[in-house]
Amino acid sequence: MVLNIDKLTGGYSKTAVIHDISFDIKSGEIIGLIGLNGSGKSTTIKHILGLLHPHKGSIEVNGIQIDEDTEKYRRDLAYIPExxxxxxxxxxxxxxxxxxxxxxxxxxxxxxxxxxxxxxxxxxxxxxxxxxxxxxxxxxxxxxxxxxxxxPDLYIIDEPFLGLDPLGIESLIELMVEERDKNRSILMSTHILSTAERYCNRYVILDDGRVLASGTIEELREQMNMPGASLDDLYLSLTGGAGSNESTSV
Structure with a gap:
């Protein structure tokens, strides 16, 4: 397991803004972290990077928590901010x-x-x-x-396509797939659900600081009883249609 997050609760002060977040990333996976602004994506990422200290729960990169071996923990990941x-x-x-x-x-x-x-x-x-x-x-x-x-073993990429021209986007996607095929892992926070659907192996959908659903596209379709649905449709259904005018940018 490259990344394992178990019952993570935390935030920027004593008031928690994410609650009981749990998911993992295996070697050779691209995981899409999906959610509207304010859903908890950035807060979760900052906890993974060690910029925030959890109120409770644990985060491990290659089986190590940041306070056990800070240098190795940080060298095993790379972060690309928005x-x-x-x-x-x-x-x-x-x-x-x-x-x-x-x-x-x-x-x-x-x-x-x-x-x-x-x-x-x-x-x-x-x-x-x-x-x-x-x-x-x-x-x-x-x-x-x-x-x-x-x-590194783990890339954390926050809104990777913002500001890139079409050739830059294509080059980045090719690099991500190449790294995945080399058994490295990627956690990608993105609003572009159509791209996430094409390249991510699994998805973690956050809403109001909690995991609303997670799994492969087929698992999400089964959970929602929506065979053949797109990631856009699944997301809108899960969130009650919030942001329905942003079907490809949520």
Whole structure:
């Protein structure tokens, strides 16, 4: 089990905003974390990253909790946030070198991986540029490059397609599938349900800080008695039709 969350309750203060969250991710799975804004997706992710401390429950990455071996726990995962976070005083090349140091990669290994990714995202001629000269989409690609250089067991990707152009989206999806096929795992929080339905192995649907349903698309259809239903239709039915005008963006 790459990620195991058991009865996680927590939040930003003494008041819990997520309650008894439980799900797991096995090797070689892409899991879609689905829910409206405010459903608890970001709070759950921040607990996994160790940015918030659980009120109760446990989170394990490769069988280890963060307070047992913080360095190993963090090296076994990579996080790509919704909004790019870069250092304005560092060039793209320096971001790559910093990532290599953080994950304990030797320079030759890091740049062997980076050279390929730079070409994939069409940034190979911009390695000496600073982020101030990058568009939001380019900044997002830098985040993706740094994460995929690490080749961790678990990727946590929050709204990965925002800001990317169509070619960037296609390249990212290809990389995600490639990593899955190498037996690595991905937790993807997304509002784009049509894409999630095509590429995710299972889904965890959150609503009001709780797991509303989880499983494969077939398991969700069986639970809802909706054979052949799309993920959009299942989600709208589960949430009572909330956001029905956002059938592909919830």
């Amino acid at each position: 909004s790019p976070i870069l250092y304005e005083e560092l060039t793209l090349k320096e971001h790559i070198n910093m990532t290599a140091m953080a994950y304990g990669l030797d320079e030759s290994t890091a740049w062997e991986r980076a050279d390929r990714l730079l070409k994939v995202f069409r940034l190979d001629d911009k390695v000496n540029m600073f982020p101030t000269h990058f568009s939001k989409g380019m900044k997002q690609k830098v985040m993706l490059i740094c994460a995929f250089i690490a080749e």
